[in-house]
Structures are given as structure tokens and as C-alpha cells.
Amino acid sequence: MREYVQISVSQYLEQILLHLKSHGYVKSKRGVRGGHILKELPNKIIIGNVIRDLEGPLAPMSCVSITAYEYCPLEDNNCLLKPLWALIRDQVAELLDNTTLKDLLEGNLYK
Template sequence: MKVSSKGEYALRALLVLGHEQGRVVSIQEISEKTLVTVHYLEQLLLQLKKLGYVSSKRGAKGGYFLHKTVEQINIGEVIRDLEGPLSPMACASITKYEPCPLEGSCQLKPLWSLIRDTIAFVLERTTLGDLLENRLTFLKGDDFVVFEKPD
């Protein structure tokens, strides 16, 4: 899995809207706060709107606002919706599995599956609210610690 600029910029826009819950935010303001061009944001916000994460208001005081609460916006879902599967290799993907001719004897597939599961574990347990409040999942030794700040 690789998060492209599309995924990163969409998350930046969602964070701006999350900071401004209950307020319609102009695309110009989102652009200034995310350092993403208005033209690219128009495309991203349209996609986020079609996916049900944001809504828009037309007119002079128009702009965008969150369609869901920050706790309802799951980062794993957003990334999957925008970027596709979380697996680093198609042979280890659950949603977009593609067979490999070496699969029967492949010693790498368990590694790719572990990476997929670890990425999914973190992203699926993280909401936009967690990012806004800096409640992140992180590794502490060999364990995952959820909703604490690192030492």
C-alpha cells in the first residue's frame, strides 16, 4: 500500500473541515490551510462528497462541511475508498486478491499478509476525531497501544 498525494490531500481537507465542525468552509480557505491547489481540491472534495464524507453549500457563503461526525469518519475506510486495497501485494489482498504463479511455495506471502494486517489494524482503529485530538495508535515495544500519546 502506498498513500498517494490524493489520499494525503483528502485527509488534510477532512482535518480542516473537522477543525471547523458546524461551519461551512470555503474551498479557498481549505486550499490555504492544506497547501493544495483549489483545482485539485475541487476534484478531491467532489469525490469525498460522492463517498458521503462531506457535503457542500452553494452560493456566496458556500463551501464544504463534514457530512458525518469526526468519530464516524474511519481513516481506514477513507484510504480504501480513495486508494484501494491496503495490501502491499495483490496476492495478499483480501478485497482485490490476484493469484501469483509462485504462491504455492512463496515464502513472502506471510510477510505481505502481516504488513496488510498491521496497516489495517492501525488505520481501522483510527478516526478523524483521533487525529484531531492526537489520540493515535502506536507501537510500544511489541504491543499496540491505542489512544495514548507516545512518551
């Protein structure tokens, strides 16, 4: 059972690395001294961009998405939640767009 978990984790991490490579965050090298390395310095990698590239828009609801807006029938009735979702979107984007990989690595999340 333990080997299965290790293989599964390895395959999962490999898929993540492939996505990171396809978006230009890492590069790989084959061979004995091979592996993966960042293509940019950690202070140049913006976490908001990484999440958008890997997961899509940051908006919690598509009706407030800037890049992937989708109409919601509740908008016609002055949805009371839409301003809240927009505020959440803005706050999350602000935090993620001002956080770098270096910040995460060094634990500097409270600037």
C-alpha cells in the same frame, strides 16, 4: 508562476473534495456562505474506510488482498514473502480501522 501553483493546488483539492462527496463524507453548499462540511461527526469517520474508498485495497501486494486478490505465480513455489505481506496488511488495516478523523485532528494516534 505563483498563481499557477495556487490554481493547481485549488483544482487538486477540489478533486479530492469531489471524491469525498461522492463517497458520502462531505456535502457542499453553493453561494456566498457556501463551502464543504462533513456529513458525519469526526469520531464516526474511520480512516481505513476513507482510504479504501479513495485509494482501493490496503494490501501491499494483490496476492494477499482480501477484497482484490490476484493470483501470483510465486504462490505455487511457497513464496516466503506472502506471510510477511499478509502481516503488513493486517497491521495496517488494524491501525487504520481503529483510527478516526477525530483521532487525527486531536493527535491521538497512540491509544
